[in-house]
Amino acid sequence: MATLDDVARRAGVSTATASRIINGSSKPVSAQLRDRVEAAVADLHYVPNAHARQLARSERTAVGVVVHDVSDPYFAEITRGLQRVATTDGRLVIICNTYRDPARELDYVELLRAHQVAAMVLAGSGYHDPGFARALRGKLRAYELSGGRVAVIGRHDRTGDAVVPDNESGGFLAGEHLYALGHRDIGVIAGPRNLTTTTDRLTGIRRAARAHRRPPPKVVYADFDRDSGAAATADLLAAHPRVTAIAALNDSMAVGALAHLRAVGRRVSVIGFDDMPIARDVTPALTTIRLPLADMGALAMSLALSAPSPSPRVERVPAELVRRESTFPPEE
Amino acid sequence: MATLDDVARRAGVSTATASRIINGSSKPVSAQLRDRVEAAVADLHYVPNAHARQLARSERTAVGVVVHDVSDPYFAEITRGLQRVATTDGRLVIICNTYRDPARELDYVELLRAHQVAAMVLAGSGYHDPGFARALRGKLRAYELSGGRVAVIGRHDRTGDAVVPDNESGGFLAGEHLYALGHRDIGVIAGPRNLTTTTDRLTGIRRAARAHRRPPPKVVYADFDRDSGAAATADLLAAHPRVTAIAALNDSMAVGALAHLRAVGRRVSVIGFDDMPIARDVTPALTTIRLPLADMGALAMSLALSAPSPSPRVERVPAELVRRESTFPPEE
DNA sequence: GGCAGCAAGGTAAGCGCTTTCCTGGGAAAG
């Protein structure tokens, strides 16, 4: 790999001059030398070593993102928003997939710190685990102490900049919608138990049940992905045959529920959560609770890249009901 | 940010010793010093500076991936496969989204080179543009000369390790399926004209038309995304009302086509391409040409991380017809 | 003519690590 030294030697100048020309420094340089250096750069296909540069001007340039899995549509949307603002800012984005493994999440935070990222955004890691929460807080704290910026998406047990979707109200909206349609017995396909996303949404639905003086909904837990949603639907209907409506705590599972229902030929209302792109293309089109995922990502990245604020900034993002065709009144 | 120097000073040892302990070097160190250094590391929340480390042991550790857009399901799947093998190998993955901007693609290749990535995988950048192709080849060449490894997914005008899906045969399969069902007049919703993915798939379909002694299909160009697919369907049907089957060159556009047909209440066969996860959940479930996207990604990453081979390795990946419900014989 | 002032370029000191080579002190060997 050609180095600055090679370029300088070839152009017959010092590395200082070569560096100044390459970086467009404000120091004046004669046109002649400039040409020679540029020619050398081209001849050698020289590209400055990013690590050496980073070390020399100790200024942080990349940003890190840690999510469950970029290929999951929920996080894909968030990531899209994140990337938009990061690249507008001319920054390289390093994406880390935790696959919901807390240990891996901690490792990644450390790794990103080691890579001197200017900021990091964490999404989807609200685990109900005090040990993990403490460890994470510690690492983030250390990172911030050294000048790093962090923003989280979703509720985390930590004070700091955050974008938090109103999952509880969203859950309420979902329940409310179903009860208002006349359903009395509703089932919930929940996500993993230890995620706050799950518990918050569930809390909202239970609140709606109380508001309508209905018994609490039947809950069955799944994994936030399509197939587990389908399986959970089967379990739910077997255990509670009188359920006439199902609230799935995300769209992927709702899609799975729809698939199962179609397979067994039952007509049951289904409401999803998130409003992912697929929602409008399944049949029946999925009624769901919309969260502006891409915007949330963008917002989080802006928070992370903006000047640090003395008091934590928490942006609450409202959820909104999107009525489509998968929910309807109970049939007699 | 605490440095190795800080750690060494606090532990009362030299940086050499501290470094050896931290890196688990084979050189023996007394247990006492080891404890002191480890305590210092913990107290200071020390994390080694990845850039300095990379500079010192000039060994490349990260890998780069340049794709159109990770949030596009097609690339999301590929990326998933890529990541799986990269992280198994303990490597950090840097993902770059080009949004199909050739200039950006070139910039990213340079950027990744600057970051000393051990390997890079490019997916979805087969543009029909000689100027671009030459520039890209040049940059990749320079990178490889300096010891970098590259693998591409899809056809690129360059010799080197590659994973190439058999788009042409896939196209043929799609056409064949439609003609065999009895369709005589078929339309094609194509992707961007300058992508080889588009042209290869199209070539296959045209070959099927010739094989069945049918006139060439009517082609209309779109953007590989759902909404452009819906719009293109409208255009196609307006221009050629007698079309009874549509081949969309990817699933996203097929989904758009389905949506448009449902909206206008027309019954027309639709076949997609790729077999993305959504395909089985739309109604009617989408008949499509499957490509093992995640495997392709994994394969490409393995090629890129394996020892360089003297002669380029090209892995051809066959396409396969998946029959579902969106294709049927023409109605009278 | 002498000196300040400036333009153009070079020298060299780091940035935070790793690692080679060296040193001092024992233990083993004679």
Place this chain on the structure above:
DNA sequence: CTTTCCCAGGAAAGCGCTTACCTTGCTGCC
């Protein structure tokens, strides 16, 4: 009691850049 080795540990030389600080040779002014 020497001599030889080995072992734990340190000093210092880079890795490839950036940049503060010099040097040199002019121009312009009194």
